[in-house]
Amino acid sequence: METTSKTIRKHSLEKLYASLAENRKMYAPVAEADNRIGYKYNPDFSEVIFDHIQSTLSVKNVVFPRVENVIFYTNNKNDSTVTDVDLNKIPEVVLWGAHPCDTAAYDVLRSIFCWDTKDEFFAKRLEKLVVIGLACHKSDAHCFCTSVGLSPDSTKGSDILLVPLTNGDYKAEILTEKGNRILTDFSGLFEPYQDEETKLTHVEQQFDHKQVTQHLKEAFENPFWVENSLRCIGCGACAYVCPTCACFDIQDEAKGKNGKRYRSWDSCGFGLFTLHTSGHNPREVQSQRWRQRILHKFSYMPERNASLGCVGCGRCSRACPVDMNIAEQLQALQSI
Amino acid sequence: MINLVSRADELLESKAVQVVIGYEAGSTGKARPAFITDPSKTGSLIFDDRCVQNLAVYLTKKEVRYFGKAAIVATLPIMRSIMMLISEQQVFAENIVVLGVSAEGKYIDIAGIEVMQQYIATCDLGNPAKDQETLAMLNKMSTQQKFDFWQKELSKCIKCYACRQACPMCYCTRCAVECNQPQWIPVQSNLHGNTDWHILRAMHLAGRCISCGECGRACPVNIPCHLLTMHMADQVHNYFNVYAGTTDKMSSVMSTFEPNDKESFIQ
Amino acid sequence: MCNNIYKPYLMQIDQIIDETSDAKTFRLKFKNPEEAEKFTFKAGQFGEYSVFGEGESTFCIASSPTRKDYIECTFRKAGRVTNALANMEVGDTLGFRGPYGNTFPIEEWEGKNLLYIAGGIALPPMRCVIWNTIDLRHKYKDITIVYGARSVADLVYKHELKAWEEMPDIRLITTVDPGGQTPDWKGEIGFVPMVLEKAAPSSENTVAILCGPPVMIKFTMPVLKKLGFKDKDIFTTLENRMKCGFGKCGRCNVGKVFVCKDGPVFTNEQLLSMPMEY
Known part of the structure; x- marks a missing residue:
């Protein structure tokens, strides 16, 4: 689809939000305690913020919830039954004001959940999602989108991208059919875009991801991994705040005869992730698990899923209790 | 922290320990845990208000244990953690050297477990x-x-x-x-x-x-x-x-x- | 929902065989005859077997695809799911989804000698392909099976070992570790690699299929090399931990390979190109 650019005035944004909220769930960023940013369902427009740098958690949960029930069952010894989940009950959601790194992450997740066999749970949630992205006019030292082929105004994954203008209004880039439908439905709120000046942040490029990928091919046995992961304590914080980490567990939970099977977030950084029943563990120590995290995102995924497994949001580095700064490490890896 | 650095240097140089667990300057203005095995690199050790992580967690970590005997920079909570780990037989006193740091951020010489015990006894042990x-x-x-x-x-x-x-x-x-x-x-x-x-x-x-x-x-x-x-x-x-x-x-x-x-x- | 990839088939336990003190074989039949009709698989593939309320567990399909209308699996009591499975009775329902993974290239093996080497509870992943090739016996030359376990009590498929032994065109060598023999044990005594070296099967026009615990693989591989086997002619199956079966959950990822999609069957040549994370 050809991209069209429009202008939406600041005062029209609220009308657009209210109109969309009439028959859809809105998911938008709000300020939380301790100077943190979080996304919330159906907040009042007055709560929604437009000048945040990064939310603590990513928005992957919209398409890949912390817990997704996959089947329900009744266990009756010789007459057990299995019931499907009704995916038609998944509501239409408008993700409002997500930054380009987060929206680009949906493409990465798609490359995991929809390669070869399609995962209907993910696919249906994505299908029911309308993404109104918000380009960044602020960033911090942890942001590195420009190092992974993105930018503060990347359009990847957005249906409409709002780009802040210096005059306080927004340029609206209409990028997909879904976006176009919104433009058509609420055409009165959009004006022609007349080359007004945009207000974007500058994110310094820290490394060349293609070079990193190239270097990683020969880096498996490098002492780098042990040296640089001694301080890693093996928690799942990086994986759980990451917008592209998609490893999951499958578990059963039953009360009496009735129960469900669900999948829930997991992390390759946990020691038991790969533990065999026999007691053998292919990734026995933390350095091997840290190596897996980096190689998976920057070597295996580009080769296997044709997508880089990182969008440069910097959440893992912000969340890490021991300063495992991924951009810093990638920069170092570029020259080993 | 001249004393801390020179003591770490001395311990590594004399091969009394194989690794010093301390803090170094990290990324974006943070401090982070450091594992120093080379005496020429002890200069990167720091201690200031940003050095808050409990380093005792590394005493039971496999890859850190591989090094052998460890010296560890220890504030009061870290010293108390070490006491607990020894009590619970996860760490042997003879395998660690404690580089004490007082609440004021001053280096304190901890010659052995008894000294550490005496030091802890002088401190307020209630919650912060x-x-x-x-x-x-x-x-x-x-x-x-x-x-x-x-x-x-x-x-x-x-x-x-x-x-x-x-x-x-x-x-x-x-x-x-x-x-x-x-x-x-x-x-x-x-x-x-x-x-x-x-x-x-x-x-x-x-x-x-x-x-x-x-x-x-x-x-x-x-x-x-x-x-x-x-x-x-x-x-x-x-x-x-x-x-x-x-x-x-x-x-x-x-x-x-x-x-x-x-x-x-x-x- | 039309395409729930996590929804299992409902299977009924048709028969239970106690293999060893802690291993059992289940023969499972589809509860829905239509599903049974449509279901096909090939030797080497695996599935996710589930006890509702306990969870899923991964094992290969141990029966041959030439035997229609049922599938079999053999498991050892080890964790939550296998313990629950072990408590099930004939007639009980369990879940099964599959088949997943690649297959043994038995068409490529036609006209060749086959050397099967298995240790302990690793015979089940191979039993499927053994029966498959025995059922198509005319297509292959010599078939040799070397099977070892810690003790006589740990040998699985005892009834079938007897059947294979009685087949005139199969060479079966069974062995137990020293000390694991019983007074009436007639097989070999010794570890699999040594027994293999002594038996010294020719590598000429032969493929070797090897399944066993890591330690057995480690010591058997050099023997095979010594006998002249090329890496591309040695096949094995990897047993990485798995959950989804579709290359999504991330658990069985070894390098760029997903064991559940690209495996579980690998040649040694492929293994050598992968990181040692299996």
Whole structure:
């Protein structure tokens, strides 16, 4: 689809939000305690913020919830039954004001959940999602989108991208059919875009991801991994705040005869992730698990899923209790 | 920290230890744990207000143990953690050298366990002042208010287990939360399972928590989970007059029964 | 929902065989005859077997695809799911989803000698392909099976070992570790690699299929090399931990390979190109 650019005035944004909220769930960023940013369902427009740098958690949960029930069952010894989940009950959601790194992450997740066999749970949630992205006019030292082929105004994954203008209004880039439908439905709120000046942040490029990928091919046995992961304590914080980490567990939970099977977030950084029943563990120590995290995102995924497994949001580095700064490490890896 | 650096240098140079666990300048203005094996690199060791992580967690980490004997930069909470780890036979006193740092950030010479014990005895072992304040506020609440407070906080938990991993006392190779026969705690992150997890963690740390606050600091979603274990530390002190980590021969409060124990807690 | 990839088939336990003190074989039949009709698989593939309320567990399909209308699996009691499975009775329902993974290239092996080497509970992943090739016996030359276990009591498929032994065109060598023999044991005594070296099967026009615990693989591989086997002619199956079966959950990822999609069957040549994370 050809991209069209429009202008939406600041005062029209609220009308657009209210109109969309009439028959859809809105998911938008709000300020939380301790100077943190979080996304919330159906907040009042007055709560929604437009000048945040990064939310603590990513928005992957919209398409890949912390817990997704996959089947329900009744266990009756010789007459057990299995019931499907009704995916038609998944509501239409408008993700409002997500930054380009987060929206680009949906493409990465798609490359995991929809390669070869399609995962209907993910696919249906994505299908029911309308993404109104918000380009960044602020960033911090942890942001590195420009190092992974993105930018503060990347359009990847957005249906409409709002780009802040210096005059306080927004340029609206209409990028997909879904976006176009919104433009058509609420055409009165959009004006022609007349080359007004945009207000974007500058994110310094820290490394060349293609070079990193190239270097990683020969880096498996490098002492780098042990040296640089001694301080890693093996928690799942990086994986759980990451917008592209998609490893999951499958578990059963039953009360009496009735129960469900669900999948829930997991992390390759946990020691038991790969533990065999026999007691053998292919990734026995933390350095091997840290190596897996980096190689998976920057070597295996580009080769296997044709997508880089990182969008440069910097959440893992912000969340890490021991300063495992991924951009810093990638920069170092570029020259080993 | 000239003394710290020169002492680390001396220990590595004389091969008295194979690694020095301390702090170095990290990225974006943070300080972070450092593992120094080369005496020429001890200059990167720092100690200032940013050096808050409890380094004792590394004493039981496989890859760090591979180095051999370790010297560890230790503030009071780290010293107390070391005492607990020795008491619980996870670390042998002869395998570590303690590079003490006082509350004022001054190097203190810790020649051995007895010296460390004497030093700890001179310190205030209660919870940090700001946490005491919050705990006092929580204790004033009604049961329902307290419950609501914690339900709100624990609903944020994503079960990343950063609280557990950051804690020097959580060294089990297989945590109770990972045992599935029976499955004590649901694997998924939901309010019920999250609550179970944090109660279990608090109970397992009762009498063992040395009030470093590391669990709360590590939490990526800012749950003040350290208040749970600190509250247990308070309770243990009230009922049994014990502070964890004062000697290298601590007996386990929760599994030791004394004739003069108060029993009102079973009410 | 039309395409729930996590929804299992309902299977009924048709028969239970106690293999050893802690291993059992289940014969499973589809509860829905239509599903049974449509279901096909090939030797080497695996599935996710589930006990409702306990969870899923991964094992290969141990029966041959030439035997229609049922599938079999053999498992050892080890964790939550396998313990629950072990408590099930004939007639009980369990879940099964599959088949997943790649297959043994038995068409490529036509006209060749086959050397099967298995240890302990690793015979089940191979039993499927053994029966498959025995059922198509005319297509292959010599078939040799070397099977070892810690003790006589640990040998699985005892009834079938007897059947294979009685087949005139199969060479079966069974062995137990020293000390694991019983007074009436007639097989070999010794570890699999040594027994293999002594038996010294020719590598000429032969493929070797090797399944066993890591330690057995480690010591058998050099023997095969010594006998002249090329890496591309040695096949094995990897047993990485798995959950989804579709290359999504991330658990069985070894390098760029997903064992559940690209495996479980690999040649040694492929293994050598992968990181040692299996």
